[in-house]
Amino acid sequence: MVWLLSLILLLVAVWAALRFLPAGVEGRLPLPYLIALTPFLWIPALACAVVAGVLSHWWVCAVAGAETVALLALQAPYWRHRCSGTWLESLFRRRPADADGCAAPSDGTADSGAHDAYDVSGAPDVPARTGAAYRCPVARFTVMTLNCRYGRASAEAIVTAVRTRSVAVLALQELSRELVEELEANGLSLLLPHRQLGQERPTDNGGFNGVWTRFIPEDMRSSAVDIPAADVPSITAAFPQPVPEYEIADDDDPAGQAESEREGTVVVTFASAHPKSPMRGCREWSDGIIGLGALARVADGDPAGRARHPQAIRYDGVVLGDLNSGLHHPSFRRLLAQGFRDADLSVAQGATTTFPSWLPWPRIELDHVLSTPGITAGHVESFVVEGSDHLALAASLVVRP
Structure with a gap:
């Protein structure tokens, strides 16, 4: 029995080590599927610990216990931001702040109108503003993504979710022409009038x-x-905001400076992505995930875009979709390393698993909302949409000044 338990623990350790392969190397069957199951490897390790304890094999029990703790620790990124600098700083913050981190001026005065103007979750096409004396988000809104399972998802349920959650950006994958027509018939264009397929x-x-x-x-x-999968349609929007400038009246008197404002713009590109699943091409699966990293540098290769926005202070990107991968896949971590943040990791409330929709447990994380550092997530949730084998994923995003 000792040898059997030891063999199981060794196999579990080797299995868990697959997540540390170089990005792209895991693009061979069955590695993507094995790595996707990494979050559940603590179960056989814990079972070995219990059996070893019952049989009084204490050293095996100790090894199995340590392995269980190590495997559970792999989920720490989904929780550790609760102890990040942002949380610690809040304990010693001298100035009051609202829920989005908007700090009031030290003299106690604030532009009361500025605080209400940036929430565009319920008002279409309203540019958000922020006063120089009150550093608030440029915009705050909700985004949603869903894999429609070969176009079988309920159009009525999708439109209802958009309406009830005041979704400002909707990304759908595995669409069919019939589903697009059904979405229009159910009034999606009245809620979200601009679309790109x-x-x-x-x-x-x-x-x-x-x-x-x-x-x-x-x-x-x-x-x-360009990735070896379905097209990645995108829509780019601009969010104007005043940018504070300082004018020094006298070079000999640095204290004599006046604050003014000029118009600036934060440009955000929203994209709907769906890299191939490993069964449709394992190498293309990995290349597609890594290739999405180009969207983190959305303005670098777009001189025309920079010409349209000469006053842009920042270019941001948001990728929504079924990325057929999770944090344990090296290719997905390479994507994050190229300049993206996962909304699920930012809120630090545990992994929001989305597949399969019909099982409450075990589920794996395949759907994501990624954004560049100028955008932060305030809330993430998943929910059922009839007809899809994925849960829909919604996130509240804040565009920072």
């Missing part, structure tokens, strides 16, 4: 992708990045 191609995996928004588009593309 990907072109139907032989490389589509289960259907094409689409993105809808209530924000007035500055740019729309059928595919924002």
